[in-house]
Amino acid sequence: MPMKISVGISKKAGLPDYGSVGASCHVEFEVAQGLLETDLPEFQERVSQAYAACSHAVDGELSRHSSPSPKNNGHDQSQAQAGPRAATESQVRAIHTIARRHGVDLAGELQTRFGIYRVEDLDIRQASELIDAIKPQTEVAGNGR
Numbered sequence: 001m002p003m004k005i006s007v008g009i010s011k012k013a014g015l016p017d018y019g020s021v022g023a024s025c026h027v028e029f030e031v032a033q034g035l036l037e038t039d040l041p042e043f044q045e046r047v048s049q050a051y052a053a054c055s056h057a058v059d060g061e062l063s064r065h066s067s068p069s070p071k072n073n074g075h076d077q078s079q080a081q082a083g084p085r086a087a088t089e090s091q092v093r094a095i096h097t098i099a100r101r102h103g104v105d106l107a108g109e110l111q112t113r114f115g116i117y118r119v120e121d122l123d124i125r126q127a128s129e130l131i132d133a134i135k136p137q138t139e140v141a142g143n144g145r
Contacts, residue, residue, distance in 0.1 A: 002030035007047060009054040013062045013085070023061035025054035055090060087127035092119050094131055104134050 008026030015021055027050050035043045063085070087095075096119060099106040110116050113133070114126055122130065 001033055003033050003036065005029055005031055005047060005050070007050045007054060009051065009058050011058050011062060011089070013065075021062060021065045023058045023065070025057045025061075027054060059088065084123035084125060087120070087122040087124055091122070091124065091127035091131065095119050095122075095127060095134070098131065098134050102134070109134065 006026065006028045008024060010022065010024035012020050012022040029046075029050065031043065031046060035046075095106070098104065099109075106119065107117065109130065110119065110122075113130065114122065116122070119127075
């Protein structure tokens with residue numbers, strides 16, 4: 001008898017004027033009954049892939065809802081004032097994890113690159129840039145040990 005696996009992600013993003021928009025994705029799939037006991041890495045990979053797919057879908061939906069809509073003759077004033085979207089929770093967690101695992105001076109990186117003190121103050125583009133920057137740095141540092 002197959003085993004049912006359910007995974008889901010829900011996220012909420014702030015909008016101008018104290019508004020917010022939320023999105024969620026939940027999937028359910030079946031795996032062989034003994035997979036959990038016989039092949040834990042395969043089980044974990046299947047669950048991880050489902051979470052990644054949900055996360056991608058939710059981020060896309062939130063992005064779609066936060067993109068400018070035609071108002072005021074094509075100029076959405078509230079969106080222009082809102083600025084770039086904040087880094088996602090996943091990005092913030094990833095940055096902290098990478099930095100901790102590989103001894104990256106996170107405070108120094110944030111101050112040098114962006115002139116800020118907290119990872120949570122990054123926008124989505126900056127967070128992506130920082131992840132790309134510290135991953136190769138940690139791989140090079142790891143090879144020299």
